[in-house]
Amino acid sequence: MAEDFLHDRLAKxxxxxxxxxxxYSRGFQPTHSSASARALIGEAERTEPVSLAGRLMVxxxxxxxxxxxxxxxxxxxQLMAGRNIVGDEEFDRFADLDVxxxxxxxxxxxxxxxxxxxxxxxxxxxxxxxLRPLPEKWHGLKDVEIRYRQRYVDLIANPxxxxxxxxxxxxITAIRGLLDERGFIDVETPVLQxxxxxxxxxxxxxxxxxxxxxxxxxxxxxxxLKRLLVGGFERVYxxxxxxxxxxxxPRHNPEFTLLESYQAxxxxxxxxxxxxxxxxxSAMAAGRPLEGAYQGESVDLTPPxxxxxxxxxxxxxxxxxxxxxELNDLFEEHVEPRLRQPTFVLDxxxxxxxxARPQAALRAAGNVEAHPMDEDFLRAVExxxxxxxxxxxxxxxxxxxxxxxxxxxxxxxxxxxxxxx
RNA sequence: GCCGGCGUAGCUCAGCCUGGUUAGAGCAACGGUCUUUUAAACCGAUGGUCCGGGGUUCGAAUCCCCGCGCCGGCACCA
Numbered sequence: 001m002a003e004d005f006l007h008d009r010l011a012k013x014x015x016x017x018x019x020x021x022x023x024y025s026r027g028f029q030p031t032h033s034s035a036s037a038r039a040l041i042g043e044a045e046r047t048e049p050v051s052l053a054g055r056l057m058v059x060x061x062x063x064x065x066x067x068x069x070x071x072x073x074x075x076x077x078q079l080m081a082g083r084n085i086v087g088d089e090e091f092d093r094f095a096d097l098d099v100x101x102x103x104x105x106x107x108x109x110x111x112x113x114x115x116x117x118x119x120x121x122x123x124x125x126x127x128x129x130x131l132r133p134l135p136e137k138w139h140g141l142k143d144v145e146i147r148y149r150q151r152y153v154d155l156i157a158n159p160x161x162x163x164x165x166x167x168x169x170x171x172i173t174a175i176r177g178l179l180d181e182r183g184f185i186d187v188e189t190p191v192l193q194x195x196x197x198x199x200x201x202x203x204x205x206x207x208x209x210x211x212x213x214x215x216x217x218x219x220x221x222x223x224x225l226k227r228l229l230v231g232g233f234e235r236v237y238x239x240x241x242x243x244x245x246x247x248x249x250p251r252h253n254p255e256f257t258l259l260e261s262y263q264a265x266x267x268x269x270x271x272x273x274x275x276x277x278x279x280x281x282s283a284m285a286a287g288r289p290l291e292g293a294y295q296g297e298s299v300d301l302t303p304p305x306x307x308x309x310x311x312x313x314x315x316x317x318x319x320x321x322x323x324x325x326e327l328n329d330l331f332e333e334h335v336e337p338r339l340r341q342p343t344f345v346l347d348x349x350x351x352x353x354x355x356a357r358p359q360a361a362l363r364a365a366g367n368v369e370a371h372p373m374d375e376d377f378l379r380a381v382e383x384x385x386x387x388x389x390x391x392x393x394x395x396x397x398x399x400x401x402x403x404x405x406x407x408x409x410x411x412x413x414x415x416x417x418x419x420x421x
Numbered sequence: 422g423c424c425g426g427c428g429u430a431g432c433u434c435a436g437c438c439u440g441g442u443u444a445g446a447g448c449a450a451c452g453g454u455c456u457u458u459u460a461a462a463c464c465g466a467u468g469g470u471c472c473g474g475g476g477u478u479c480g481a482a483u484c485c486c487c488g489c490g491c492c493g494g495c496a497c498c499a
Contacts, residue, residue: 083456112459132431149491247498
């Protein structure tokens, strides 16, 4: 039976309750983490008792001694429980714990004969009984479908995955730190919008019941951030989720995290330097050397990044002179796939710009395919938008690059999946 | 949406091409032995709608068709 393992564990739960032990108890206070407990021992033979809490990952029985590995938020430490230390009853109870159970343990730290730093269990408390078996200890969890659908299992079984997401958090913190330091304010603008603007993308649609009004999930941050520049904030940024109703790929998730910033009176040279600085602090936060590699290809993030006009890049790669949409098409087909090092591509043809003004001009000229007009944004701009420079960075892709992950799903905790069958 | 690959025990995988006893292994779980182990001690007994549905055949995990999911590519796009 597919769920027999549940019955075995549930039977254990009932047995524990019958013997007066709460399989989901509270009140245990760890005094240390596995890492700080390790650090505690230094050159000493033995420490004072410490208390740790975490999940049992491996259990090795050796007659009257049982070894187990306890995994907590940052690492692992070995536990040793001896029959002649804790007594028969406690020993049997410890030996009956399952891999996956969450326990609190108390005892001194010492080194085993083999030199392994180990907590000698003097007392322990079952905090949470686990009902499902964990993936195998040696091969771990490889099935990517389970890894993405049940990320909690992935995070338990694959510690390197935790590190990727810790790196992601550090990158975002570092980006905020740099922007805050430079006088940008961190703002939040609407996700639900009447007119999804700021980019070319098919939006997700939703509906507000009380207003009986269709709304769209935002596809970009730009238009609201610019409204804030009109309002007098001179440096603003937002790191937020945007939604695009498009296909999935190793580089596309329908919801992703975008950084956009706008700075009044800045030119694009200022913005390029800001991007370089953001990349450098992000790489440092991720622990990635500037001269590193992505998926086996070396990628040097040392500023200054190459700056080239799109027309020059197209000429270099195709030998052709082009402009307008043709230039962009040639660029996307022949240049973009070959760019490996960070490169600022300058002077995009105005025809492909998603900016409101040329779009408005196209609409005025009768191109109904152009983006719908955001009348309120126009009104805001009519009050006067200061000249400004802005940037947009896909945080997920930046983290992919910095943590050397092949798929965007590896840097999004819960990527979009089709319904489970 | 289109094309290709993949889907076998809780996990990691054989078996499929070339159809043929009751579908295998390791780890986990279960019963025993073992007092300092390091993925993996020893002995024993378990565990499967072989993704789902149809078809071909005396006989299908294996061949064919349809569906679902995952991965990759294309399209859309950042």
